[in-house]
Structure formats: structure tokens, C-alpha cells
Amino acid sequence: MTQALFVSDTDRLAEPLEYLPEAVPRPVLVVVSGLPGTGKSYFCRRLAERLPSVILESDALRKVLFSSPSYSQAESARLFRAIRLLVGRLLAGGISVIVDATNLTERYRGYFYSVADRRGVKLILARIEAPPEVVRKRMEARQANAEERSDASWEVYQKMKDSVEIIGRRHYVADTSRDIAPVIDRIIREADRQK
Ligand SMILES: Nc1ncnc2c1ncn2[C@@H]1O[C@H](COP(=O)(O)OP(=O)(O)OP(=O)(O)O)[C@@H](O)[C@H]1O
Numbered sequence: 001m002t003q004a005l006f007v008s009d010t011d012r013l014a015e016p017l018e019y020l021p022e023a024v025p026r027p028v029l030v031v032v033s034g035l036p037g038t039g040k041s042y043f044c045r046r047l048a049e050r051l052p053s054v055i056l057e058s059d060a061l062r063k064v065l066f067s068s069p070s071y072s073q074a075e076s077a078r079l080f081r082a083i084r085l086l087v088g089r090l091l092a093g094g095i096s097v098i099v100d101a102t103n104l105t106e107r108y109r110g111y112f113y114s115v116a117d118r119r120g121v122k123l124i125l126a127r128i129e130a131p132p133e134v135v136r137k138r139m140e141a142r143q144a145n146a147e148e149r150s151d152a153s154w155e156v157y158q159k160m161k162d163s164v165e166i167i168g169r170r171h172y173v174a175d176t177s178r179d180i181a182p183v184i185d186r187i188i189r190e191a192d193r194q195k
Pocket residue numbers: 034035036037038039040041042043059102138139142148150151152176177178
């Protein structure tokens with residue numbers, strides 16, 4: 001019996017995906033963008049309750065590839081390359097994908113624009129935000145909760161806020177300190193128009 005000598009990063013990321021929804025003819029790609037603590041993961045989970053899809057959360061996937069992450073540029077480059085390939089693979093298989101990562105710059109988002117454009121898949125973008133005071137309070141609460149997966153802190157938020165770039169394409173905006181149901185409804189309607 002031959003044994004695989006080399007398992008790609010993308011295979012390693014795909015392996016722990018627990019639940020795959022039924023394939024559809026026209027899957028969509030949702031990409032969120034937002035600073036740490038703005039509620040991206042919360043938003044993605046709420047959206048996934050209504051949109052059969054797989055959430056690819058960069059922090060969780062980083063730990064699949066790197067058991068003690070350094071958050072270096074080289075590490076992120078390798079991680080996001082594998083994520084992009086996995087997104088393409090899932091979309092090709094008829095699975096809608098939600099990418100849960102900060103995606104603050106047009107360059108990083110651009111890789112996902114290309115994946116969607118190349119495959120002729122509907123791309124839905126959402127900027128996730130919350131007032132800084134709300135984020136700071138959430139960060140404090142999160143420090144006390146060991147179960148939360150994200151590693152970002154208020155210090156990281158402050159460092160990253162200068163790198164935020166305006167999203168160059170049409171996008172939704174969700175403020176998670178308010179009711180996000182109306183935005184989720186609009187996104188679901190747009191995704192449904194694909195069918
Ligand atoms: N609408 C909300 N109502 C109440 N709590 C919320 C809401 N949105 C987010 N939170 C809480 O705020 C904290 C940060 O939210 P979340 O983990 O979704 O942020 P994030 O943008 O994914 O952060 P990171 O970039 O660090 O992963 C969490 O404890 C989450 O439960």
C-alpha cells in the first residue's frame with residue numbers, strides 16, 4: 001500500500017471541517033472584514049444559521065497548521081495561501097464559504113475577489129464594526145473566557161486600526177453593537193437570488 005508522503009496545507013485545513021452542507025449549483029463566497037473584537041465571528045455564526053455554508057476562521061485554521069503561532073508575515077502568507085486554495089476547492093464542490101478573518105487591506109481581500117471572479121461565483125462583502133468603547137469592553141470580558149478562540153487584544157486592535165483600508169467594492173456594513181438581523185436578511189436575499 002502506498003502512503004501519502006506529503007499532505008498539503010490545504011488538505012490539513014480541510015481535514016477537521018466537521019459539517020459540510022449539501023452542495024448547491026450556485027454557491028456564494030462571503031468575506032468579512034473588521035478589526036479584532038468587532039464581532040466578525042459572532043456575525044459569521046449568525047449568518048451561517050441562515051446560509052448553509054462553511055465558516056473558515058483564520059485564527060482557528062492558523063492553529064491547525066502552526067501549533068504555536070507566531071503571527072509572522074511568512075506564517076500568514078502560508079496560511080492564507082492554503083485558505084484561498086481551500087475556498088476554491090469548496091466553491092468548486094458547490095459549498096458556500098464564509099471567510100472569517102480581519103481582511104483589513106484591499107490586497108488581502110483582493111485574493112478572495114480573484115477566487116470568486118475566476119469561478120464566476122457571487123461575492124458578498126461585509127464590513128463588521130462596533131464602537132471602540134464596546135470593543136474594549138468585549139476584549140476585557142473575553143480575557144476572562146478561556147473558551148474564546150481569538151488571540152487578539154485591545155493592544156492588537158490599536159496597532160491594527162491604522163492599516164484599515166476602505167473596501168473598494170460594493171459591501172454591506174454591520175454594526176454588532178446593534179441589531180444585525182436586517183443586514184443578515186439582506187445578505188440572505190442576495191444569496192437567494194443566485195439560486
Ligand atoms: N452583537 C453582540 N452582542 C453581544 N456580544 C457580542 C456581539 N458581537 C460580539 N460579541 C462578543 O464580543 C466578543 C468579540 O466578538 P467576536 O469574537 O465575534 O469578534 P471578532 O471580530 O471575531 O474578533 P477577532 O478578530 O479577535 O476574532 C465576543 O465575546 C462576542 O461574544
